[in-house]
Amino acid sequence: MYIPVVLGTARVGRQSEKVAEFMRRQVLKAGLHTEILDVRDYRIQATDNSETLIQAQRLSEKISGADALVIVSPEYNHGFPGELKMMLDMLYEQYFNKPVGICGVSAGGLGGARAVEQLRLVCIELHMVPIREAIYFSMVQDLFGEEGGIVDKSYSKRVKAFLDELIWYAGALKAAREKT
Numbered sequence: 001m002y003i004p005v006v007l008g009t010a011r012v013g014r015q016s017e018k019v020a021e022f023m024r025r026q027v028l029k030a031g032l033h034t035e036i037l038d039v040r041d042y043r044i045q046a047t048d049n050s051e052t053l054i055q056a057q058r059l060s061e062k063i064s065g066a067d068a069l070v071i072v073s074p075e076y077n078h079g080f081p082g083e084l085k086m087m088l089d090m091l092y093e094q095y096f097n098k099p100v101g102i103c104g105v106s107a108g109g110l111g112g113a114r115a116v117e118q119l120r121l122v123c124i125e126l127h128m129v130p131i132r133e134a135i136y137f138s139m140v141q142d143l144f145g146e147e148g149g150i151v152d153k154s155y156s157k158r159v160k161a162f163l164d165e166l167i168w169y170a171g172a173l174k175a176a177r178e179k180t
């Protein structure tokens with residue numbers, strides 16, 4: 001199975017990059033193929049879903065081959081970043097009937113919960129299946145140790161619940177897609 005991790009902000013100095021790398025390692029540890037899909041590598045001037053853009057063609061190859069997505073998104077002014085929306089908007093059918101798990105990131109205590117909720121609605125419109133589990137990386141600036149690990153032991157439980165659910169849906173929906 002291939003489950004890429006979308007890094008949803010292009011901001012210089014982004015803390016979310018640490019979260020995306022942490023999640024990439026967790027997916028890898030679960031024995032799956034993965035990589036980070038960075039919004040910086042898929043930036044466009046204006047929204048265009050015609051798939052004529054080279055960025056869309058590159059993204060299409062990745063998303064078409066994906067069995068599920070992990071999206072890492074910070075919360076900016078109670079929403080998710082505009083560049084993430086522009087990246088998602090480049091494609092459509094490639095997302096159909098694939099599960100998506102969302103990780104919120106914030107400097108404060110809520111872990112990007114408001115951005116996560118909004119992003120779920122967008123994913124539904126793209127015919128994805130947002131899972132119930134989410135991981136909220138709050139106080140992100142204090143969360144990671146030098147090796148990119150998290151000292152707070154409660155995160156390993158949260159990651160397990162998140163990946164267990166995502167992988168279950170990835171298997172179930174893959175089988176269902178192959179039947180139709």
Ligand SMILES: Cc1cc2nc3c(=O)[nH]c(=O)nc-3n(C[C@H](O)[C@H](O)[C@H](O)COP(=O)(O)O)c2cc1C
Nearest residue numbers: 009011014015016074075076077078105106107108
């Ligand atoms: C434009 C902007 C708006 C922000 N708005 C919020 C917010 O609404 N809620 C919040 O918890 N943090 C907010 N933050 C702080 C982020 O949580 C913080 O930057 C955190 O490190 C995650 O984002 P990053 O990956 O860009 O670093 C905002 C940051 C920026 C740059």
